[in-house]
Amino acid sequence: MRGRGSPHFALDSCKRLILSLLFLLAPLIIAEFQPADDFLLACGAGGGTALPDGRLFVPDSSSSAALSDCSSTALSSSAPPPLYRTVRAFPCPSSYVFHVAAAAQAGLLLRLHFHPFPSPSLNLSAALFNVSVSGVPLLSLFSPAAAAASPPRPLVREFYLKHNSSSLRLTFSPASPSTVAFINAIELFSAPDRLFSDAFTPIPSLFSFSDAPLSNHLLETVFRINVGGSFVTPDNDTLWRTWEPDDKYLQNPARAISVTFGNHIQYRDGGATPEIAPDYVYGTARAMNKGDSSNSSSPSNYFNISWNFPVPNSVHGFLVRLHFCDIVSSALNELFFNVYINGYPAYKDLDLSSQSSYTLASPYYVDFVVLHRSSTGGINISIGPSEHSLPSKINALLNGVEILKINGVVSSPNEDSRKSRHFGVIVASVLGCLILACAFMVLVVIMAQRKSRKDQMPQSQDADTWSPLPVLPGNSYLRLTELTTASPSNNPNLQLRVPFFEIVLATNNFNENALVGAGGFGKVYKGVLRDGTKIAVKRGTRGSQQGLGEFQTEIEILSKIRHHHLVSLIGYCEEQAEKILVYEFMEKGPLRDHLYGSRNPSLSWKQRLEICIGSARGLHYLHTGSAQVIIHRDVKSSNILLDENYAAKVADFGLSKLGTSTNQSHVSTGVKGSFGYLDPEYFKTQQLTDKSDVYSFGVVLLEVLCARPVIDQSLPWEQVNLAEWAMHWQKKRLLERIIDPSLKGKTNRKSLKKFGETVEKCLAQYGIDRPTMGDVLWNLEYALQLHERAVHQEPGGDSTYGPSDESSSSVLQVSTSAVTAMRDTSTAERHGKSSTDTVGLANKEAFRPGRNS
Template sequence: MGAKFLQFLVLSFSTFLFSTAFTPQDNYLINCGSNAPTVVVDNRHFVSDKGSGYLSEGKSFSLTNPKTSPISPVLYSTARVFTSASSYAFNIKSVGTHLVRLHFSPFSSGNYDLKNGNFDVLANGISLLSNFGANSTVLKEFFLMVDKEELEILFTPASDSSLAYVNAIEVFSAPKDFFIDAAGIALISPDGIQEFKQNVSSQILETVHRINVGGSMLTPFNDTLWRTWIPDEDFLYFKSAAKIARTTDPPNYQPGGATRETAPDNVYMTAQQMNIVNRSLNSLFNITWDFPVRPGEDMHFVRLHFCDIVSVALNTLYFNIYINGVTAYKDVDLSVLALHQLASPYYIDFVVKNAKGSGVVRVSVGPSELSATLRKNALLNGVEIMRMVNFVASPRRSKKKSLWILVGSVIGGIFVLALAVVAILALLKCRKRKPKQKTRRAESAGWTSLRVYGGSSQATASEGTALASPGPYGYFGLKIPFADIQLATNNFDKTLLIGSGGFGMVYKGVLGDNIKVAVKRGMPGSRQGLPEFHTEITVLSKIRHRHLVSLVGYCEEQSEMILVYEYMEKGPLRHHLYGTDLPPLSWKQRLEICIGAARGLHYLHTGSAQGIIHRDIKSTNILLDENYVAKVADFGLSKSGPCLNETHVSTGVKGSFGYLDPEYFRRQQLTDKSDVYSFGVVLFEVLCARPAVDPLLTRDQVNLAEWAMEWQKKGMIEQIVDPHLKDQIKPSSLKIFGETAEKCLAEYGVDRPTMGDVLWNLEYAYQLQTNGRKREEHRPTDVTSDDPRTPMVVPSGRAGIDGNCDDGTSDISTSGVFSQLITNEGR
């Protein structure tokens, strides 16, 4: 891992250095509430707002986070708090589009709890945020036109008893022609496509999504405009339809195309392309991404990034672009758009008007009819979606004029209605009855979905689902009436919302007999995730283990797709380690949680002939119930393990940045040892109480696995232990725990322990912590207890777990692939 990550940093740094640096004419970076200037990890200098002249007169004061540590993001250690309307004013040298970033990270200090903040934010009198409040760290980014020599950002508490705050502010001028108004931009609406006749640069745009399609997360260190790009995996509608494309050659920038300020090199060096297994079948399908947005009639600016890194010759790649099912751009030929150059970056802008109530922007790319039979393909490199904050459809008319228009409309409407009634009566008299024809509407106009094997949703609903043995929540796979789910969630009351993800919203609910559940509701009528929905029912209903989150039931009525899971009262493990005000876990609690998660993983790996590889183990996918019992969740990336005569599963690289097995990344060969590596990162995360990757830290601390391994190899792991655990951990217990994590993070899978071995060692560390006595080197052959205080050791291998009647057994189909179990923290 060390050499690989170092190469990644060197490549990223060299890319950053040798790109043409962008120097904004206006560049204000403010660390609010601090007493001294600050340098962040991307080498930018933030100044203190104290005595800077930027802060206007008003009732404000500085607040310091009492819970910060040397590894905490430095920008979030202080805040400027306002008890009355106050503003920052910046002199503008270059009139034009500017980026404004506002950092919010609530914390408690003394009598003040910033989570109670509720306030408005205006820029030169235009509303950016209204009744805003945050429960966790939030970055709000806006593009706005500054057409005068001063920019005032005003913070106003929503009431006399409320307060406003901000941790950091960035204001800097955007590159010239970042938004080009001269070119005609297509307006995509439910009614079709037309020209957007207003200037994009005059709109205030709030960033909603910035996606590096086919690539990993890019931090501000790798972007000349200091932006963050996240992977696209969670937004893919059907993951099997896409295949990652990569190149090591830098983009071939051309005049008139994209620049490094449009998007970083790394965005254009990766892409998703069609995953066509057998081109002779001439398959026609799209790659589709669903991006959640705020429901309503909001207008969005959508920028799609392209770079042909898959073709070997010009004019061989033709594809179509669809947005919300509408053909937005037909027969795209990047060879022409990019001035007859391969691997030349280009972007296309659209304005999208969503249907009323829609909470998703769907982007699809698919092959054009112009493509040769054996060369059909489509690709996408990046996506940016921004909400138009201040969009006004048309100028306001005078009241007098509006009155006459209203009167005329009413009179005309009555006349038209009378004619329509006469016409309808005449038609009914003459019309002959015709038999009704059942038609099936395509999910999206202009494209063909991938075939879903295993029957339709109608068949599944009528035939029902095979039931497993009853557990603590009754029969798994039970079909639950929609009316019962409405009652359980108070008709999907927003106050019961506990999470959201690509599939939809997650609500807390209470079924009959006071059974608490988490209700995951797909967007009604969208049929998004239909194959995954059916897989959850048929596969997860057969899994039963105390340390795996259980499926309670499902509902498929009235175009609804709803999955119901046991409710995990305490939420993700990560929330109890850092980033929240929850009380810190004791070392004994942390050991018990790690042991529980290890048991769940060990069951996945050994509970069937092939076993199941989770592929996305991290602290947000380990959930805790009301008794802090750990359960593994989110099986969206899970894979069946290798057959008995195989050593690995060959598959595309999936997982989360910071937890990914380096051997799997290099060779694309998946084994259960990949889960072991990820679990090793979690062990250090539990010990050190910090994220797996924190780009705001110094370079040697960015990657937790790298940093912790250095201290472990020096025999000084106690130096980086969570300060809350000081004097709690017995040295013998810490020694075993640290050695276990170190073995999990071995460079090669063959050198890593099995989950059974990891479990053995964690229970040993627990025993040393609780009674201080070393145990005999004896491994029992069955599972006899669920209590961490009683060592439960299972030998490694592919044997099923049958000794514990509480855990049950699994008859998982080895070809099944789990779909997402959405938690509050997305991947």
């Protein structure tokens, strides 16, 4: 067990003081984190190695982890720290297999220790190798000697991962037969609950991070900084981490002063814990140096303190965790300040009093997902005064920074694992259901009584009635709402309002067993209204600045349109600092889950074509079905949902943009969207058109055809980007080589050829060369008819992709009457007619015998 230091006093003179200290430290010792799984391996060692923090590393040869015979050991002749005096080397691929308990499936911390010390038997300085965990890359072409300083020093690489299997395989593979892989020590232990959650704010707020929850991604620690303090060694950290000082990253040091707190840090229920960061971090900080206003670098009290952290020189997403603890104020509500990341306002008017249950010296942390490109020159973090600060109380502070690189998903939880994980919760829920039912009955009665008085109360009072958290002056959410001019509160569609207590009833108080998804906006729950209607409830993350804009956009868009290929908005709730959207429930979930990453059965070619056609109809309606063009701006497979009959509906309009009219050529706006789907022309010019949706939909078509993610960094570099890789084969007219293996031999070659040509047009570099969504729809209908005609007329005779006798006809080749009919589609829908009927007439004309066949 890790020990905590205490002052050395003579027992006869300080006995009472020591007893008092032990009494104060007793709760901390009792509550110290004890991992369910704890593998500590001294690789190549002949005996146990004890560290100053009290932990014992056992030889890897005697551990429960399986070890390949393809290995050798070496002993250092120098005197590095004990853990780095032996090494296990591998001239060929070798693995450790760890058997982890169920508790570890919530998350694992993995630390790999390397030290390329001089050895007469092994050339460790020339080692170049790869490291993977259960097939997912951790380190690629890793050279410890190149990464270390000269002379070589020990290195530690730390990772956080989720793993839904009872065994974990850690593999070391030399890059070539002439080199070796090696490892000095391994730490693998179960992480505390909620060490990393799925709640974060994206920076900038112009991109959608990922379909998978953040906590399911592999995270690699890049920086861990004790701001304003000294080194924190593993024996003084609750999770045996190392925190380095911020001195070499601080910009313009004259603007900042170090602050040290001499009293107890007030950890509270529901907030930061010692496992999030130790009191050595929360007890030190950097604050504004206001005492030297004559300094030319800080001529007034209005300036920022900045840090710059050089991160890997490539395009990556990073998790940035900032730690705060108000150790400078003498009273509550004195400290308001702003936080900026890479120049973007990450947190405006941060009030630590309201975030820490109105307690001073109470720690608080917040997570951001930051898009980084090599041209930005690192991740820059700044803090500075807020306009809400009192002139005499202007200040800002920061206690700690963690930056972790976000890699691929190790394993995505499926429905079965979710059920297993929550089995104990289900049992407890059954035992407590009677109590819960009684509580809800009381809730309904109270709400009914308050409803009778509702007309006599101002609207704002109704919003405060059921607040689960204090909603007091100075709350960041309230200030954000007051500064927003387009609040849904002013929306004329008041009939869409859903009372908060109805949503609580429908979701069983947001029970985790009802959780069906999560994203940048928040979590999504399945619910059932009292009339039996199944609903999907999207609950915004409290305090998310991105969420408010998306919330308003969804209501503005979906309150104006209705279409059987667009997910319907049932209502919304804006009470008690909650932002909740209620939709119709789509039984089969996202299209993405039926293509890869789940146990759903493979879709047939006909099903895939019908899903693409339904999605295209929904997007075509957005572009042409109203006086204002609606550009979705986030078309991807996870935003196409399927009902119980596999009918497709487009969803998630939080990033959508309204044009002024259907004649407008483009909308100038900041770039928003998702990696892999983003229109390159829009990215370069920031001019958004409906052709940007066409490009994204073309990527979705490839996703449907190939059944793989659009960005997969675990693949060879030429295959990472699906659009680039697929177009390489499409231009060679060999697209059949990369289609979903379950489709091979089951697709009509002419149908597949037309599908590939459609995709190629959608992915044209310039929007002017891309078809409209109406054109795309016609060609998908044509591809389906080619497939069905082959099935009915030539069973088994024309099912595979091969050289086609079909002429290389234009994707846009349709009859004049068909064009006229399709252009009338949006008019028919505005007058209440079914778009399906109108489109059907157009398709009959476009694909009549003798044309394009």
